[in-house]
Amino acid sequence: MSNLLNEKKPIYEQIRDWLADQIIDETLVEHDKVPSTNEIVTYFKVNHITVSKGVTELVEEGVLYKKRGVGMFVSEGARGKLLEKRREGFVEEYLKPMLEEAGKLDLSKSDIQKMIDMNRSEK
Numbered sequence: 001m002s003n004l005l006n007e008k009k010p011i012y013e014q015i016r017d018w019l020a021d022q023i024i025d026e027t028l029v030e031h032d033k034v035p036s037t038n039e040i041v042t043y044f045k046v047n048h049i050t051v052s053k054g055v056t057e058l059v060e061e062g063v064l065y066k067k068r069g070v071g072m073f074v075s076e077g078a079r080g081k082l083l084e085k086r087r088e089g090f091v092e093e094y095l096k097p098m099l100e101e102a103g104k105l106d107l108s109k110s111d112i113q114k115m116i117d118m119n120r121s122e123k
Helices: 010-024 036-043 048-060 078-104 111-117
Strands: 064-067 073-075
Touching: 010 048, 010 078, 036 048, 036 078, 036 111, 048 078
Parallel strands: none
Antiparallel strands: 064 073
């Protein structure tokens, strides 16, 4: 297995997220050809079925589409779909646990805002 992957979550999810990240950061844009399953297998040094599972999820979500005999491509509106899904997940995965811990630490809204301001990276 490649050092690019970790054991924190299933490999197929990491591959799905890797492709999704490229769409979100606009490395891949609408109608761009996506690396083939074989190219991804070679890049990550993982099983073909694992890669197929991650790619298939993106196809089922309407993020990628297949052209028979040609390859896979980024769908129209894919970036927006991915951003919406990630924003929804952000609340559950990061915001709610953070607010729960902030409550335990008796931090006020202004305390949290100060911490955010101090640690926010410049864009």
